[in-house]
Amino acid sequence: MRAVLCEAWGPADRLVVRDVPARDPGPGEVRVRVRAAGVNFPDVLIIQKKYQVQPPLPFTPGSEAAGDVIAVGEGVTHVSPGDRVIAFAGVGCFAEEVVSPADKVVPMPPELSYDVAAAFTLTYGTSWHALRDRAALQPGETLLVLGAAGGVGLSAVEIGKALGARVIAAASSEAKLAVCREHGADATILYEAEDLREAIRRETGGRGPDVIYDPVGGRFAEPAFRSIGWRGRYLVIGFASGQIPSLPLNLALLKGASIVGVFWGQFTQREPQANLAGMRELLGWMREGRLRPRVSATYRLDEVARALDDLSLRRVTGKVLIRP
Numbered sequence: 001m002r003a004v005l006c007e008a009w010g011p012a013d014r015l016v017v018r019d020v021p022a023r024d025p026g027p028g029e030v031r032v033r034v035r036a037a038g039v040n041f042p043d044v045l046i047i048q049k050k051y052q053v054q055p056p057l058p059f060t061p062g063s064e065a066a067g068d069v070i071a072v073g074e075g076v077t078h079v080s081p082g083d084r085v086i087a088f089a090g091v092g093c094f095a096e097e098v099v100s101p102a103d104k105v106v107p108m109p110p111e112l113s114y115d116v117a118a119a120f121t122l123t124y125g126t127s128w129h130a131l132r133d134r135a136a137l138q139p140g141e142t143l144l145v146l147g148a149a150g151g152v153g154l155s156a157v158e159i160g161k162a163l164g165a166r167v168i169a170a171a172s173s174e175a176k177l178a179v180c181r182e183h184g185a186d187a188t189i190l191y192e193a194e195d196l197r198e199a200i201r202r203e204t205g206g207r208g209p210d211v212i213y214d215p216v217g218g219r220f221a222e223p224a225f226r227s228i229g230w231r232g233r234y235l236v237i238g239f240a241s242g243q244i245p246s247l248p249l250n251l252a253l254l255k256g257a258s259i260v261g262v263f264w265g266q267f268t269q270r271e272p273q274a275n276l277a278g279m280r281e282l283l284g285w286m287r288e289g290r291l292r293p294r295v296s297a298t299y300r301l302d303e304v305a306r307a308l309d310d311l312s313l314r315r316v317t318g319k320v321l322i323r324p
Helices: 041-046 114-118 121-134 151-162 174-182 196-204 218-226 249-255 264-270 272-287 301-312
Strands: 002-005 016-019 029-039 064-072 084-088 097-101 105-107 142-145 166-171 187-190 211-214 233-236 258-261 295-299 319-322
Touching: 002 301, 016 301, 029 084, 029 114, 029 121, 029 301, 041 301, 064 097, 064 114, 084 097, 084 114, 084 121, 114 295, 121 151, 121 211, 121 233, 121 258, 121 264, 121 272, 142 151, 151 166, 151 174, 151 211, 151 272, 166 174, 166 196, 174 187, 187 196, 196 218, 211 218, 264 272, 295 301, 301 319
Parallel strands: 142 166, 142 211, 166 187, 211 233, 233 258, 295 319
Antiparallel strands: 002 016, 029 064, 029 097, 029 319, 064 084, 084 105
């Protein structure tokens, strides 16, 4: 089978596509024919040895996929050959086939396409864990989403609305803000063209947001945190800007605010049943039409480097996919 390989740490243009032997699943594993694989910001980092998880070289990047079960290993009973499934394998999905731990494979609802299913797991799982579990976002509260037009950002906008919050979306261009409004944002902030603190004050009537969802980090983190409301929760999702910010902890004291870490990958490992409950709720919302994953571009297997570059340079909105 054909697979993308990271043979040396570095930028995306060092990735190669090679023929590699297919592997039969071992006990507790599932072998899946990949129909579509989601591209996520951790894929940009992991090949540069900048992510929390560092697999041994060589490895195939790509953490999530949708496809068809080819074979199952001993002890696997919840899926069978021929089933359409979603797999969150962690690595290995930028290939024609992937072998995934069985507890990371779930049956696809029949109404979902492969593309939508592949765009779903990491982004919506992260945002459910952040907003429902870590922040306990309540109906009527105000949620500010930074980097709101990206994959996790748009999922946070939609989940915030599903939970009954008022959602303010902040992004870097009017075109991206238009996408945020299409996905339910109640108000928008163009943070490249206006003072972020003043804009937050305007959109919250001076009260500040109850929850801030930040997958960006960098220069917008401190002004956003300075604007948070009393008992606010600041969700640390990631650092797409490339810069890990330093926040003055006296701000947390003065606002009675919490800085809350969100690491969905560890959540799935440590609390698999809670994660499964989240997936069920998300799929229910999707059936109701409350969640609409946006796929803005698709790429071939030999275009993975371009897909990763487009993502890291913020040329896309929502999710992009690889179709092996």
